[in-house]
Every structure is written in structure tokens, then in C-alpha cells.
Amino acid sequence: MQPHATPVYSATKHGVRAYMTSVCQDPTRPDQGIEYAMIAPDAVDTPMVRSLDNNRIFYWDELKDLVLGRLIKPQTIGEALLQLLRCDVINGAILHVDNQGKTFRHMECVNDGVTFDPSKVFSTSYVFDQE
Ligand SMILES: NC(=O)c1ccc[n+]([C@@H]2O[C@H](COP(=O)([O-])OP(=O)(O)OC[C@H]3O[C@@H](n4cnc5c(N)ncnc54)[C@H](O)[C@@H]3O)[C@@H](O)[C@H]2O)c1
Numbered sequence: 199m200q201p202h203a204t205p206v207y208s209a210t211k212h213g214v215r216a217y218m219t220s221v222c223q224d225p226t227r228p229d230q231g232i233e234y235a236m237i238a239p240d241a242v243d244t245p246m247v248r249s250l251d252n253n254r255i256f257y258w259d260e261l262k263d264l265v266l267g268r269l270i271k272p273q274t275i276g277e278a279l280l281q282l283l284r285c286d287v288i289n290g291a292i293l294h295v296d297n298q299g300k301t302f303r304h305m306e307c308v309n310d311g312v313t314f315d316p317s318k319v320f321s322t323s324y325v326f327d328q329e
């Protein structure tokens with residue numbers, strides 16, 4: 199089993215998700231003309247990840263080959279953002295980006311931002327080359 203290496207950091211990221219999925223359902227949002235969404239990537243090749251060590255993440259010595267071997271290019275996140283912005287329905291979107299041989303982007307749980315309507319929840323995916 200993979201060790202849970204970043205419990206507090208991961209909790210803060212889930213906090214961002216909870217914040218977004220809450221504010222996107224603000225009943226006054228449509229009148230404000232605002233949409234909320236988020237990108238949830240796996241490890242991206244940034245200075246933060248390149249600076250990880252055993253003092254910043256549990257089990258880094260055991261995990262680093264796995265994590266550094268599947269890093270997402272930063273420009274892929276930029277492409278994911280553009281993909282998100284081109285979607286008809288943005289509010290409530292969570293765009294997962296990972297890199298397991300290919301980049302897989304998965305949008306889930308999009309609602310109208312007013313009331314939660316299961317019939318409006320959909321899931322779709324896009325596969326792109328990273329090169
Ligand atoms: N890199 C990843 O694998 C990854 C994956 C998922 C989520 N994230 C999240 O994405 C965000 C960025 O991560 P990163 O890897 O690019 O980090 P990073 O440390 O490489 O870069 C963060 C940048 O933010 C700037 N910054 C810091 N405080 C600021 C402030 N108050 N105002 C303006 N700029 C400020 C820093 O100067 C730096 O350029 C973080 O919230 C991180 O948790 C990163």
C-alpha cells in the first residue's frame with residue numbers, strides 16, 4: 199500500500215475543493231455572473247516539487263522515483279485551464295489532471311450552481327498527448 203505522505207497538505211487541498219464546491223452553489227451566483235471551478239493535478243514539475251525532501255514530505259526517499267517519474271509539465275496545466283474555459287458549463291467543475299502514460303483530464307460533478315440536481319451531474323474525459 200502506498201504510504202500517505204502528505205496528510206496536512208492534502209487536507210488543505212481538500213479544503214480548497216470544499217470551498218469551491220460550496221461557493222459554486224451560492225444562489226446569488228448566477229446574478230453575479232461568476233462561475234467557480236478548480237484544477238486538481240497530480241504532481242507538477244515546479245520548484246515546490248523539486249524542493250521536496252524527507253523534511254517536507256513523509257517517505258520522500260521511497261516515493262521520489264515514483265513521483266518524479268510521472269511529473270506533469272506546467273504547460274499541461276495551462277492547457278487544462280484553457281480546456282476548462284472552453285467548456286459550456288464551468289461552474290462546479292473539477293478538472294483532474296494526471297500523467298500515467300498519457301494525460302487524462304476528467305471533469306465531474308458539474309451542476310447548475312443553484313440547486314444540486316443529480317440529472318445534471320455528468321462525467322466526461324479528454325485524452326491528450328503531452329508533447
Ligand atoms: N506542483 C504540484 O505538484 C501541485 C499539485 C497540485 C496542486 N498544487 C498547488 O498549486 C499551487 C502552486 O504550486 P507550485 O508547485 O507551483 O508551487 P511553487 O512553490 O513552485 O510556486 C509558487 C509560486 O507562488 C509564489 N507566491 C507565493 N506566495 C505568494 C503571494 N503571497 N503572492 C503571489 N505569489 C506568491 C511564489 O513566489 C512561487 O513563484 C500550490 O497551492 C500547490 O499546493 C501543486
Ligand SMILES: CC[C@@H](O)/C=C/C=C\C[C@@H](O)/C=C/C=C/C=C\[C@@H](O)CCCC(=O)O
Nearest residue numbers: 203204207240241242246247254255261265
Ligand atoms: C505519491 C504520494 C503523493 O502524496 C506525493 C505527491 C508529491 C507531490 C505532489 C504535490 O502535490 C505534493 C506536494 C506536497 C507538499 C508537502 C509539503 C509542503 O511542505 C510543501 C510546501 C507547500 C507550500 O509551501 O505551499
